[in-house]
Amino acid sequence: GAGVSQSPSNKVTEKGKDVELRCDPISGHTALYWYRQRLGQGLEFLIYFQGNSAPDKSGLPSDRFSAERTGESVSTLTIQRTQQEDSAVYLCASSQRDRGGLGYTFGSGTRLTVV
Amino acid sequence: GEDVEQSLFLSVREGDSSVINCTYTDSSSTYLYWYKQEPGAGLQLLTYIFSNMDMKQDQRLTVLLNKKDKHLSLRIADTQTGDSAIYFCAESIPSGTYKYIFGTGTRLKVLA
Numbered sequence: 001g002a003g004v005s006q007s008p009s010n011k012v013t014e015k016g017k018d019v020e021l022r023c024d025p026i027s028g029h030t031a032l033y034w035y036r037q038r039l040g041q042g043l044e045f046l047i048y049f050q051g052n053s054a055p056d057k058s059g060l061p062s063d064r065f066s067a068e069r070t071g072e073s074v075s076t077l078t079i080q081r082t083q084q085e086d087s088a089v090y091l092c093a094s095s096q097r098d099r100g101g102l103g104y105t106f107g108s109g110t111r112l113t114v115v
Numbered sequence: 116g117e118d119v120e121q122s123l124f125l126s127v128r129e130g131d132s133s134v135i136n137c138t139y140t141d142s143s144s145t146y147l148y149w150y151k152q153e154p155g156a157g158l159q160l161l162t163y164i165f166s167n168m169d170m171k172q173d174q175r176l177t178v179l180l181n182k183k184d185k186h187l188s189l190r191i192a193d194t195q196t197g198d199s200a201i202y203f204c205a206e207s208i209p210s211g212t213y214k215y216i217f218g219t220g221t222r223l224k225v226l227a
Contacts, residue, residue: 033214040123040219042119042203042218042219043158043203043217045216091157093158106157106159108155108156108157109157
């Protein structure tokens with residue numbers, strides 16, 4: 001597509017439930033990133049995928065968080081047993097590898113509210 | 116350590132210049148960026164500067180970089196109501212991931 005698409009745009013879930021967030025990157029972008037934006041805070045790096053290489057999971061805050069991506073297509077971020085502190089906007093971005101950090105295109109995000 | 120700091124709010128009158136400031140701590144940063152986030156939208160890259168430059172101008176935007184003080188600023192000339200948004204600075208950490216470290220964002224409010 002023309003941009004990075006994320007779904008759902010809003011998600012309200014009960015504490016303890018699992019949620020799955022989806023990101024469709026720009027076609028041809030080999031790199032895909034997930035960030036978290038808590039209210040009033042900056043963006044927090046979660047995970048990075050580059051082609052078929054092993055992902056950089058160094059930003060995942062706990063083992064309740066996991067993400068998958070098949071090849072250079074859709075990615076899903078899964079949060080198990082959600083907690084109230086997981087409430088945030090989850091942003092996905094993609095880029096062409098050779099442009100390094102210069103080619104990030106962000107999606108509009110998924111606003112997750114855990115009640 | 117990795118930390119990027121910004122003031123939270125800035126209010127200016129339409130037509131005035133806005134200056135948004137940012138300090139960072141990682142001296143090995145290769146690129147520094149300014150992103151704009153409008154309500155309900157993702158982040159949009161406004162401009163960036165290489166770490167070996169001290170100034171970059173792009174139409175109404177001027178970026179100044181002081182590497183000695185690890186200080187980055189964004190000046191918006193002739194600020195318009197459409198410039199109201201949250202502005203994030205970010206530094207690129209030289210690793211294979213090209214991950215960014217973002218500041219907390221400065222909310223710019225432009226008064227008509």
